[in-house]
Amino acid sequence: MKHDHFIVQSPATPAQQLLLLFHGVGDNPVSMGQIGSLFAPQFPDALIVSIGGAEPCGPPPGRQWFSVQGVTEENRQSRIDTIMPTFIETVRYWQKQSGVSPQATALIGFSQGAIMSLESIKAESGLASRVIAFNGRYATLPQSATTATTIHLIHGGEDRVIDLAWAVSAQEALLQAGGDVTLDIVEDLGHAIDDRSMQFALERLRYTVPKHYFDEALSGSTPKDDDIIELL
Template sequence: MSTSIQTLRWVPESGQPEQLFVLLHGVGANAADMGPLAEHLRREFPQAAVLAFDGFEPFDGLPAAQVGGARQWFSIQGQTDATRVARLEPVLPTLQAAVQAAQQAVGLGQQATCLVGFSQGAILALELAQRYDGLVGRVLAFAGRYATLPEAAPKQTTLHFFHGGLDPVIEVQHAREAMQRLADVQGDATIDIAEDAGHEINGALLMRAVFRLRNHIPHRSWRAALGQAPDMPSQGLEALD
């Protein structure tokens, strides 16, 4: 794994950043592929700083001469549910350190930070939030899944799942199962499904992501306002036409 982390940065045109988005691409892509998503977030949240990391390894799904800028967070060659967990292990501490360095660089704390992952990047974002509860305030997981369903929910991080109903790469059932588990363990989570979408971030899901960011009040904020009342249940399914 490379120790040099390549990063693309977008910052507000003026003034100090008020939010930090950290974007994690899918397997075989790179930070530059997250550019359109970064620009959309900047339009919706002009005072946000947006960072996109390159995956830590060259993509090994192509002959070396064809790799170019393709990256991965971990190899999917011969991957099974068991090996996925093991392959994540060395990545998580490095990514945690990178996120913390980004927070320090822009002068923002954990609760002002949102991890946004697509596919393999979403897997990594979910596992990072599970391992280091409170490292970020929110996770937007597009077309992702847990490596293994959690036994307990993070208490300081809100999780938002976005999935295509026709996703042939990571089936939508993984998102539904994650949502059910998080409801069982009183996690703070939402789910939006675009029934006609595949393995993608389409316009409908992106609109819902912005809606969730603007309108979902984290349960920890409710608990603080109500004097540490009991945990509220996760929000239910939202299906999009």
């Protein structure tokens, strides 16, 4: 399938993990690729790809997944639902191209890219094993969740674009629904990613043990070696 993208890292041997990055409104995959490059040293066997939004936004090379012109709490979900099949198809395309399973796939998004990543797991459970959501939110809070995907919310404490309250509400909703979620608040940070945000993201991907491992241990089954944390 044709779509705007930038390959940040392609290992010489078959990829063991897949990290897909999704930018904010009006940004582009090359710019978001700079964030992707910060993951590369910790994940040398990962295919890391920065994906562009599905449609143009503002001056080239700006992209977006859905327009925020006239967006409201009432129509945001429908705009996301309209483009979501394309988003999911894009994730599936790179999983097929890389030969990497959903269990070793991480979706990493900022702002609108984080919204799409979170909503994709709501739309299709098990699409990826991890989501890193920088300064994102759900359009509508999830009513159900599984531990197939571990959600890592990382949010600026002073975000005036997507208020921290949205991340707190997301964490509460996921926990209530039985999901697996972490929330890290970056003090004095607005709507941005800084070194502290990245440190949280790297530590979460490398060291947070998914809840489903504990559930499997309690049930007497043996955890599979296919989560991204197991492949470092």
